[in-house]
Amino acid sequence: MMHPVTGIWPAPNSNCSNGHDYASNTPTPITAMTDKKGMIVVGKTQGLQCGTAYRIKELQAPLGYEINDEQTDFYLTNCGGGAYFGPTNADGSPDASVHQWTGGHTVTIRDKKITGSVSWSKVDADHHEEYLSGTTWRLERRNDDGTWNKVNDSLYNFADCVGDGNAACAGTGDKDPAVGKLTIDNLDWGTYRLTEITAPGGYRLPDSDHTWAEFTIRREDPKAKAVLQGRGDWAGVTDNRLTNRLQPVSALPSAGRRAAWMVTIVGMVASGGALAVLMVAAQIRNRSYGNHSV
Numbered sequence: 001m002m003h004p005v006t007g008i009w010p011a012p013n014s015n016c017s018n019g020h021d022y023a024s025n026t027p028t029p030i031t032a033m034t035d036k037k038g039m040i041v042v043g044k045t046q047g048l049q050c051g052t053a054y055r056i057k058e059l060q061a062p063l064g065y066e067i068n069d070e071q072t073d074f075y076l077t078n079c080g081g082g083a084y085f086g087p088t089n090a091d092g093s094p095d096a097s098v099h100q101w102t103g104g105h106t107v108t109i110r111d112k113k114i115t116g117s118v119s120w121s122k123v124d125a126d127h128h129e130e131y132l133s134g135t136t137w138r139l140e141r142r143n144d145d146g147t148w149n150k151v152n153d154s155l156y157n158f159a160d161c162v163g164d165g166n167a168a169c170a171g172t173g174d175k176d177p178a179v180g181k182l183t184i185d186n187l188d189w190g191t192y193r194l195t196e197i198t199a200p201g202g203y204r205l206p207d208s209d210h211t212w213a214e215f216t217i218r219r220e221d222p223k224a225k226a227v228l229q230g231r232g233d234w235a236g237v238t239d240n241r242l243t244n245r246l247q248p249v250s251a252l253p254s255a256g257r258r259a260a261w262m263v264t265i266v267g268m269v270a271s272g273g274a275l276a277v278l279m280v281a282a283q284i285r286n287r288s289y290g291n292h293s294v
Contacts, residue, residue, distance in 0.1 A: 007031050008042060009055045031059065043104075050081020053098050058109055064189060064219040065111040072107055074099040116217035117185040118192070118226040118240075119176065122160065122200065125243035131180025132200035132244060135160045137173070139184060142191040155184065157197055189219040194228070196242070203244035206233045213242060 158173025199205035211232030230237035
């Protein structure tokens with residue numbers, strides 16, 4: 001694991017009356033690396049002098065974190081040292097930007113974790129350029145023991161957001177407003193699983209017990225494109241395109257089948273009724289013609 005490196009620069013060898021320009025290499029800064037607890041201890045042993053102004057600045061962030069550009073200027077008093085040496089005001093007093101700490105002090109530097117994102121599309125199995133709407137999804141994260149757990153409530157059942165511009169998807173799980181295209185951002189490092197909960201209208205829903213897609217956000221490069229690894233029906237997925245196949249006609253709901261049969265039977269009865277009417281009419285006419293001819 002890479003630990004952050006911090007530099008502590010003493011004030012330049014001048015009266016510093018013009019302010020705050022600490023030298024980065026002249027004099028040579030005191031550099032230190034955090035331990036396993038994220039701590040650095042610097043004192044007289046490392047060359048820190050009482051009364052001298054210093055600047056603390058992070059030189060290198062831990063792996064997977066953004067470097068913190070903030071810097072802190074300080075000097076120590078009541079530690080057995082001499083007079084103040086550092087940036088001053090016009091009257092010779094220490095500049096207000098330099099913190100005065102008595103004896104010792106703890107400085108906390110907070111680094112922001114770099115998170116990742118994943119993007120994918122929902123397309124017709126036979127026409128990969130045909131994007132499908134109306135899907136809902138579940139995102140889970142893998143635990144150390146191999147089991148899966150929900151990331152949060154908003155990503156446990158979320159829909160494909162469709163709208164006019166990114167603002168339409170603010171506060172939703174999906175951040176991409178385009179039809180059939182989805183993006184989840186602000187994901188912590190780890191391995192995730194995507195499962196389809198609702199299929200597009202007229203399409204078959206994959207069996208969630210056998211079909212899902214996994215991806216990993218890596219600490220070494222959280223911003224790298226997350227590549228989906230499909231399982232079941234999605235095995236061999238390319239370009240993060242997850243597919244659905246149209247439902248066959250036989251897969252119509254039972255109510256739909258009854259309606260179809262009713263239409264067919266009614267149609268047959270209606271046709272038969274019309275045919276019977278024609279036959280009866282013909283027989284009547286034949287009889288009438290026969291009677292007339294007699």
